[in-house]
Amino acid sequence: MKLLTGNDLASGAVTWWTGNGWSIHVEDAIDVDEHGDAVLAVEEAARRVNAPYIIDAVGTAEGPRPAHIKDRIRALGPTVRPDLTLKPADPNAGDWVI
Amino acid sequence: MYKYDTYDQAIVDARVAEFADQVRRRLAGEITEDQFKPLRLMNGLYLQLHAYMLRVAIPYGTLDSRQMRMLAHIARKYDRDYGHFTTRQNIQYNWIKLDDAPAILADLATVEMHAIQTSGNCIRNISSDQYAGAAADEIADPRPWAELLRQWSTFHPEFSYLPRKFKIAVIAADEDRAAMRLHDIGIQLVERDGKLGAAFYVGGGMGRTPMVAPLIKDYVPIEDFLSYSEACLRVYNRHGRRDNIYKARIKILIHELGAQEYARQVEEEFAHVKTLGIDPPAAELERISAFFAPPAFEAGLSDEIDRTDPDFAVWLDQNVKAHKQPGYAIVNISLKKTGEIPGDASSAQIDVMADIAEAYSFDELRVTHAQNIVLPHVAKRDLYTVWQKLVDADLAAPNLDLISDIIACPGLDYCSLANARSIPIAQKIAQRFADLDRQRDLGELKLKISGCINACGHHHAGHIGILGVDRKGTENYQLSLGGSGAEDTSLGKITGPGFDEDGVVDAVERVTDKYLELREGGERFLDTYRRVGFDPFKEAIYG
Helix, strand or coil, X not given: CEEEEEEECCCCXXXXXXXXXXXXXXXXXXXXXXXXXXXXXXXXXXXXXXXXXXXXXXXXXXXXXXXXXXXXXXXXXXXXXXXXXXXXXXXXXXXXXX | CXXXXXXXXXXXXXXXXXXXXXXXXXXXXXXXXXXXXHHXXXXXXXXXXXXXXXXXXXXXXXXXHHHHHHHHHHHHHHCCCEEEECCCCCXXXXXXXXXXXXXXXXXXXXXXXXXXXXXXXXXXXXXXXXXXXXCCCECCCCHXXXXXXXXXXXXXXXXXXXXXXXXXXXXXXXXXXXXXXXXXXXXXXXXXXXXXXXXXEECCECCCCCECCCEEEEEEEHHHXXXXXXXXXXXXXXXXXXXCHHHCCHHHHHXXXXXXXXXXXXXXXXXXXXXXXXXXCHHHHHHHHHCCCCCCCCCCCCCCCCCCCHXXXXXXXXXXXXXXXXXXXXXXXXXXXXXCCCCEEEHHHHHHHHHHHHHHCCCEEEECCCCCEEEEEEEHHHHHHHHHHHHHCCCCCCCCXXXXXXXXXXXXXXXXXXXXXXXXXXXXXXHHCCCHHHHHHHXXXXXXXXXXXXXXXXXXXXXXXXXXXXXXXXXXXEEEECCECCCCCECCEECCCCECHHHHXXXXXXXXXXXXXXXXXXXXXXXXXXXXXXXXXXXXXHC
């Protein structure tokens, strides 16, 4: 599957295309399939997101999992500061990244 | 310390206002990211993995307590309560919001700081010896010359769009504590017949193609300091390659031209530049130098230190260095406590360091390229008190220059250029060697880790270097041995096939075990490596 991701213009936060907007949670991301480039062009023109790009991912029971570790780190947060990740209360959250 | 004059303050304030307007226009959708990106980069604002990252310049690594407290304030108010001190003596904040950036720069400007020229193809922050003004072995204080370069290079119209970024270091001692020969220009102040001058080493650097800078001129009279620097830059600006980013640094130009031919062209250019009158008049040099006059040291202080407390004695032996003034010492604050992130400090810790500097170090601090902090002028009678305060703030790790005093770039945990994580490797190695007695038995051992070939973690200059690479989507770590960023500058040699995260920690331990087996007398790791060569270590690593 393909996901569309970028960084929010104002906050810089990592965001994922949900089909009708952007979410900071990768679980909300949808498979953009072959439509990614078209959405990317529209969203970039609308200037809501910064540096958008399309990545490979695999579907899992918990939602999409980016194929590359770089995007998994983007999705959760730094592996060395669990307190700064999106799931600071989950001690096993980092296992999803590595 | 240098204090801004009205001109310095005016240009920084003007830049803050200009950038605030650029941010406003970007957020309003009046300019595109392609238009905005070069503007934000000129103000040190990058887009990294998780957010915008702001790199703040700390000129030649020197700052006072007021500035240090401002760094804590920014961490607390605008970021996530910590900052990351970098290998170029700067500080970075990892979680900046674009709409906060103008306010941050405005706050910085109130304490004579900014983020100008911390990115882009321009002359970056000038780096220097963190012991400047305190070291017993310096022939002069290098900071007035670093400050002169700062003023000359700030908004220099000719050098704002160089072929590539440009880094300059200035030192004034034979012991190189600033990795001088791994800069685009490394300058060492020297004396000849009792007159101050400068030796210019040009074309060093790390990155994809590491090179040790060759000596271009062994003595430039100090009154020609700026003209000669200008000539070095002009030749590069004219001939440096702009068609290929990987060949754009001055080291490639000098490698291709040859050091001798480059030096000849610089001489030719210098003859012209010298007629332009850019070297400052003596009065201006005196004005700048006056800011760096030694503080009011007390005379007649004792050099005696009570070493009764064993933990204090260990810290004293490891982290405290000789000062040129009797009764005083240089204190190194390690930001490398076992398990912590190299170079990171919380806002509370930054405030504590500022408080200690104000009370016990004539209000001065330094940031080192090894990502530590220095209190340059501490009376020996105050060392125990300073140590106790550092212990209370978790800042008293007694590991300077030991294997756990690791330089590590932010790596893939933060950096959009990285291929692999650096910090977890540093943490695992520090934990493997957590026993301080074991570390001290190993002695000086500089381990440096980069998460990509750009080498922000100085891995080429590590006695043991580690480079993280992406191998088919998996992190892999190459080991290198024999590098040095000191006066005996050398580049490490890659040992062979890389390792996974745990494998590279094991490999490091096999290297240190082999060193202990082979060392003679008081040899450091690097001494033993240079005596016995590469092969015994390679065999130990791979069997």
